[in-house]
Amino acid sequence: MQKKKVVLTFPHKLINEPITYHLIKDYDLEVNIIRARISPREEGRLMMEISGKEEPLRKGMKYLKELGVEVQSLAQDIRWLDEKCTHCTICIPICPTEAMVLDRNEMTVTFDQDKCIGCGLCVPACPYKAVEILF
Amino acid sequence: MPKTIREINEKIKRGEAVVVTAEEIIDIAEEKGAKKAAEQIDVVTTATFGPMCSSGVYLNIGHSKPRIKLGGGRAYLNDVPVYTGFAAVDILIGSNALPDDDPRNKIHPGEFSYGGGHVIEDLVAGKDLKLTATAYGTDCYPRKKLETWINIKDLNETVLFNPRNAYQNYNVAVNLSDRVIYTYMGIVKPHLANANYCSAGQLSPLLNDPYYKTIGIGTRIFLGGGVGYVAWQGTQHNPTVPRTPNGVPRAGAGTLAVMGDLKEMSPEWLRGTTMHGYGTTLTVGIGIPIPILDEEILTYTTVKDEDIYAQVIDYGQAYPELEPGSLGEVNYRELKSGKITLQEKEVPTGSLSSYAKARKIADILKGWIKGGEFLLTEPVQNLPSADSGLTFKPLRERALE
Numbered sequence: 166m167q168k169k170k171v172v173l174t175f176p177h178k179l180i181n182e183p184i185t186y187h188l189i190k191d192y193d194l195e196v197n198i199i200r201a202r203i204s205p206r207e208e209g210r211l212m213m214e215i216s217g218k219e220e221p222l223r224k225g226m227k228y229l230k231e232l233g234v235e236v237q238s239l240a241q242d243i244r245w246l247d248e249k250c251t252h253c254t255i256c257i258p259i260c261p262t263e264a265m266v267l268d269r270n271e272m273t274v275t276f277d278q279d280k281c282i283g284c285g286l287c288v289p290a291c292p293y294k295a296v297e298i299l300f
Numbered sequence: 301m302p303k304t305i306r307e308i309n310e311k312i313k314r315g316e317a318v319v320v321t322a323e324e325i326i327d328i329a330e331e332k333g334a335k336k337a338a339e340q341i342d343v344v345t346t347a348t349f350g351p352m353c354s355s356g357v358y359l360n361i362g363h364s365k366p367r368i369k370l371g372g373g374r375a376y377l378n379d380v381p382v383y384t385g386f387a388a389v390d391i392l393i394g395s396n397a398l399p400d401d402d403p404r405n406k407i408h409p410g411e412f413s414y415g416g417g418h419v420i421e422d423l424v425a426g427k428d429l430k431l432t433a434t435a436y437g438t439d440c441y442p443r444k445k446l447e448t449w450i451n452i453k454d455l456n457e458t459v460l461f462n463p464r465n466a467y468q469n470y471n472v473a474v475n476l477s478d479r480v481i482y483t484y485m486g487i488v489k490p491h492l493a494n495a496n497y498c499s500a501g502q503l504s505p506l507l508n509d510p511y512y513k514t515i516g517i518g519t520r521i522f523l524g525g526g527v528g529y530v531a532w533q534g535t536q537h538n539p540t541v542p543r544t545p546n547g548v549p550r551a552g553a554g555t556l557a558v559m560g561d562l563k564e565m566s567p568e569w570l571r572g573t574t575m576h577g578y579g580t581t582l583t584v585g586i587g588i589p590i591p592i593l594d595e596e597i598l599t600y601t602t603v604k605d606e607d608i609y610a611q612v613i614d615y616g617q618a619y620p621e622l623e624p625g626s627l628g629e630v631n632y633r634e635l636k637s638g639k640i641t642l643q644e645k646e647v648p649t650g651s652l653s654s655y656a657k658a659r660k661i662a663d664i665l666k667g668w669i670k671g672g673e674f675l676l677t678e679p680v681q682n683l684p685s686a687d688s689g690l691t692f693k694p695l696r697e698r699a700l701e
Contacts (some may be wrong), residue, residue, distance in 0.1 A: 248382070251571065251583065251607040252656040255486050255488065257638070258648035269638065273656040289576035290487050292351065292583070292652070 167222050168285070170199075173211040174235040177292045180209055184234065192225040193217060199282045200261070212282050243283050245276035249295035302594040307673045308342045309429055317667045321345045321662035322508045322590075322601055330604040338598035339646040343676065346508045346601075347522070348586040349663035350653030351573050353484065354464035354535060355582040356394045356509070357420050357562055360456035363389060364448075368433065369441035369615045375433035377419050377450075377643065384433075388441055392461075395573075395582035408412060409577025411457055411484040417582035418572030420460075423452050424524070425567040458562040460524055460570070464534035466586050468506030468554035471632060472497045472649075474642065477616030480579020486652055495612065495640055495647045500658040501605045501632035504589040508601045510547040511686060512539070514590050516679025518532050521558065522587030523666045525569040527674070528560025530588075533683045538692035547686075548603055550629065551611045555681065558586065585657060587665035591676050607633035612642060622694065 180203060193263070194217035203209040215222065219284045229236050243264075252273045255267045264280035267273070276296075287296045288294060311317040311396045320328060325344050329337040329417045329471050336436050361370075369388045376382065379399045397416035398532040423429060428449040437444045452458055473485035473496045483486050486496045503506065509515045519530040534555025569585030611626035613619050630640045633647050667673035684690045 171625070179479040251654045253350070253650075253652050255496060255650040255652050258650045268636070272636075272659070284641065289411075292486075292573045292575055293571060294413075294574065 167215045167217055167219050168214060168298050169222065169226075169238065170212070171212065172283070173209075173229065173236040174234060174237070175209045175211075177208065179184050179233060179264075182232065184229065184232070185213075186213070187228065188215065188225050192221040192228065194221060194225050200284075212284075242289070243281050243285065244297045246295045246297065249293050250274055251293055251295075253292070255292065256287045256296070259286050261286070303342070303592065303593075305591050305593070305676050305678045306558035310667055311342055312672055312675055315670070315672050317342045317669055318590075319345060321566070321666055321667045322503050322603075323659065323662070325601050326604055329598065334595050334599050338595040339633070341592050341598065343589060344590045344592060344601040345381065345410055345662045345665040345669070346503055346505040346590060347585070347658040348466060348504050348653060348662060349585040349657035350498050350500070350583060350628055351484070351575070351581045352462060352465040352584045353396060353581045355460070355462040355584055356392055357423065357458060358386070358390060358392045358461050359458040359562075361389045361391065361450060362454070362661065363465075364443060364446055364458055366443045367441045368385065368435050368443035368446050369438055370433050370446075371619075373433060373435035375431065376430055377429045378414070378422065379430070379432075380416055380419050382416070384668065387633060390566070395420060395637065396579050398580065398620075403682055405577065411576065412574050412578065412580050415572070415574075415580025416519070417580045420582055421567050421570055423458070424562055424565050424570050425515050426452055452563060459559055460562045460565060461548050461559045462534075462584065463557050464555045465558050466534070466556045466582055466588075467499070467552050468504070468510070469549050469608065470498045470552045470564055471613040471619075472610045472613055472617045472635065472640075473619075474627065474647065475616040476614045481616055482575070483577050483615050483619075484578050484581070485615060486650065487576060490616070492645050492647055495635070495642070495649045496652060497610060497632075497635045497649060498652040499608075499610065499632065500653050501608055501636065501654055502603055503655065503658045503662055506556070507608055509597070509627045510543065510549065510588055510603075512554060512683040513600075514599060514679070515556070515588055515595070518677050518680045519588065519682040520674070520677045521560075521589075522566065522585070522661055522668070523558055523560040524585060525566030526560055526564030528558050528586075529677075530556050530679075531559045531604060532557040536692045537690065539683065539684055539686050539688055540594060542690050543686065544607065544609065546603065546607060546698065548608050550609045556683075585661050587661040587677075589665060589669060589674070589676055599611075605636060606634075609633045621635065628632075645661065649689075
């Protein structure tokens with residue numbers, strides 16, 4: 166079983182295409198939608214975690230690309246640098262998935278990599294460059 | 301019977317001083333009562349660690365051969381301009397200074413990745429800095445160009461000099477507009493989506509001595525990891541803001557100008573700071589001991605987060621347009637809980653001031669005093685207080701023609 170976190174961007178003409186349905190039904194993939202934004206006159210963005218066997222996963226990605234969906238891997242990783250963090254807590258309300266965790270007794274911040282969806286909003290928010298995006 | 305600072309210092313020298321932090325005193329006083337606590341406790345340590353924009357370093361590089369007069373010329377440290385208005389080889393680094401070619405907000409919001417505050421952090425960290433300078437040349441100082449590495453260990457006086465630090469309370473920034481704003485209070489999302497605050501609250505120095513009875517000119521403090529002193533009131537010192545019945549100001553009030561020997565300080569407590577879309581600054585760690593001279597002074601140090609109120613200000617429109625008034629008040633217990641309620645909405649909060657670091661500083665200072673290494677001082681002059689009539693005035697703009 167392989168797992169991939171991806172960000173899909175699809176143009177307006179694909180808004181009505183049931184992409185998730187096809188990934189699941191045609192390629193037998195497990196799809197966990199982390200975040201979705203689809204609205205008329207805009208591009209659609211889907212952040213999802215896709216799990217499946219190697220071959221169907223590869224075929225599923227090919228299907229998306231052939232359809233005209235832009236697929237970006239979340240190996241665009243976010244890394245939190247403990248030694249630079251001052252535990253100010255300014256990132257806490259910025260993070261949409263609570264991957265930035267605050268212990269309110271100690272008032273210290275930790276980073277839950279598993280919850281991170283790589284949106285990158287914390288990067289400009291951190292005054293000490295304690296969060297990095299790696300490519 | 302009231303104590304004197306001299307008596308407390310004698311106890312410190314004997315290693316017998318009873319020292320607690322401004323957090324610990326809260327439960328102690330609740331348990332024993334203020335009177336008994338005031339008798340038993342000698343010193344309460346307060347602290348804060350947050351961005352403090354009016355900060356800088358002045359330093360003397362020593363003379364070159366032949367001599368050069370930087371005063372009136374131009375000089376840069378790591379391509380960040382430094383002020384050359386003082387004498388031949390005295391220069392001043394300001395935390396907000398930016399490289400000449402930094403694009404700033406040309407494409408908004410700018411990155412501001414390196415500025416004066418970062419130069420100061422590199423300097424105190426013992427890194428080599430590139431000094432480049434041009435001068436107009438005089439008979440006695442004929443040299444017109446200087447390019448050299450400098451390092452803090454080779455410099456003469458290197459003094460952290462901060463005209464405004466340790467704000468006594470501050471605003472809570474929200475944004476009522478419909479676009480994200482990038483401010484010195486951080487990134488504030490539209491339509492009241494988040495609220496940012498900046499204070500150590502119950503640990504904060506001036507909030508524990510609200511009328512400046514013990515903190516004044518000459519007070520010895522923990523500054524940036526070393527020892528510093530209160531030099532003057534800070535700029536914008538505003539002692540006459542409205543206060544609660546306990547004397548705690550309900551908005552940004554007093555400030556301190558502080559200084560100390562940078563060579564004794566550490567980059568752990570002096571950090572170059574980037575506020576995206578706004579600029580660079582310096583985050584400073586400050587710790588101030590409060591001598592418990594009597595019960596009244598002790599009572600002030602028992603202030604709790606829930607007793608300290610801050611004004612919620614709209615940084616989308618009201619703040620930039622210098623419009624008076626606030627959207628309401630919240631206390632620091634509410635702010636630290638992670639959510640406040642404003643206009644019937646639950647608004648998540650974040651802080652720019654690190655409470656965890658403030659706790660560490662209060663503990664370090666406690667250790668220094670208990671260990672006999674740090675004696676308290678009596679102010680040589682008190683700061684203007686609530687009865688002084690002093691206010692922070694806006695600019696009176698007058699057209700030139």
